[in-house]
Amino acid sequence: MKSLLAIGALSVLLGLGAASGGAQSPTHDGAASQLAGAWRLAWLEQPGADGKLHRIECCGMLVYTRDGHMSVQVMERDPEAQAAAGPQQYSQGGYEASYGTYKVDEGAHIFMFHVEGALVRSLIGKDLPRAYELSGRQLIVKSTRADEHWRVCWERY
Numbered sequence: 001m002k003s004l005l006a007i008g009a010l011s012v013l014l015g016l017g018a019a020s021g022g023a024q025s026p027t028h029d030g031a032a033s034q035l036a037g038a039w040r041l042a043w044l045e046q047p048g049a050d051g052k053l054h055r056i057e058c059c060g061m062l063v064y065t066r067d068g069h070m071s072v073q074v075m076e077r078d079p080e081a082q083a084a085a086g087p088q089q090y091s092q093g094g095y096e097a098s099y100g101t102y103k104v105d106e107g108a109h110i111f112m113f114h115v116e117g118a119l120v121r122s123l124i125g126k127d128l129p130r131a132y133e134l135s136g137r138q139l140i141v142k143s144t145r146a147d148e149h150w151r152v153c154w155e156r157y
Contacts (some may be wrong), residue, residue, distance in 0.1 A: 009021075011071065013104065020119070026088055030104075030106050030135065031106040031109075031132075032068075032104040033066065033105050034134055035064040035102075035104065035111070035134075035139070036064050036066045037064065037156060037157070038061065038062070038063050038083050038154065038156070038157045039061065039062040039063070039099060039139055039154035039155060039156055040059075040060070040061055040062075040154065040157055041058060041059055041061065041062070041074060041152065041153075041154060042138065042152075042153040042155045043055050043062035043152070043153045044056045044060075044074070044109070044151075044152045045150060045151045045152070046149070046150040047149050047150070053103055053149065053151065056076060057077040057078060058074055058075060058076045058077055059074070059077070060072065060073050060074035060096075061073050062154050063141075064102065066104065066133075068101050068102060069099070069100070069102070070099065070100060070101070070102045070113060071098070071099040071101075072096065072097070072098055072116065073095075073096065073097045074091065074095070074096040074097075075094065075095050075096075076095070077095020078089070078092035078094075079091075079095075079157045081091060088139055089120070090120060090123065091114060091119070091120065092119050094119050095119060096119065096120075097118065097119040098113075098115050098118035098119065098120075098123060098147060099115075099116055099118075100113055100114045100115045100116035100117070101113075101115050102114070109128055109131055109132055109133065110129055110130065110131055110132070110144060111129075111132055112127050112128070112129050112130075113127070113128045113129075113130060114126075114127065114155075115127075116125050118149075121143055127143040128143075129143075129145075130142065130143060130144065131143075133146050135147065137155055137156045138153055138154065138156075139153070139154040139155075139156075140152070140153050140154075141153075141154065
């Protein structure tokens with residue numbers, strides 16, 4: 001499933017470093033501090049066989065810490081029904097789980113998720129750039145890759 005990672009996710013980047021040692025740095029002002037906290041999966045869309053985005057029945061949780069760490073989990077409610085949607089690059093058996101660090105480029109509305117651990121082990125060590133949009137209690141995330149067309153919406157707990 002070409003999902004987020006997390007989503008999403010989940011799951012950073014360009015020019016901003018993570019805070020260290022408990023002291024908060026400018027890295028976590030603005031959008032990065034708005035990301036901090038727990039988010040529940042509202043919806044996930046990915047291309048179907050017809051090329052159009054379709055909502056996938058799933059649930060999940062995304063957590064950002066103020067010191068630059070994140071974790072994402074997504075579970076498809078019926079992974080057999082979704083198997084035709086494409087290669088399961090981020091999930092295995094209908095389940096996606098990973099954790100790592102993130103950095104935010106607020107000007108570009110992108111975060112970079114550096115995967116430290118994942119159910120799909122080929123993701124470990126990768127940097128996954130994600131475009132984001134914050135609107136009220138919602139966070140919409142999508143891949144920045146031209147060959148990935150999924151979108152995921154998270155809502156703050």
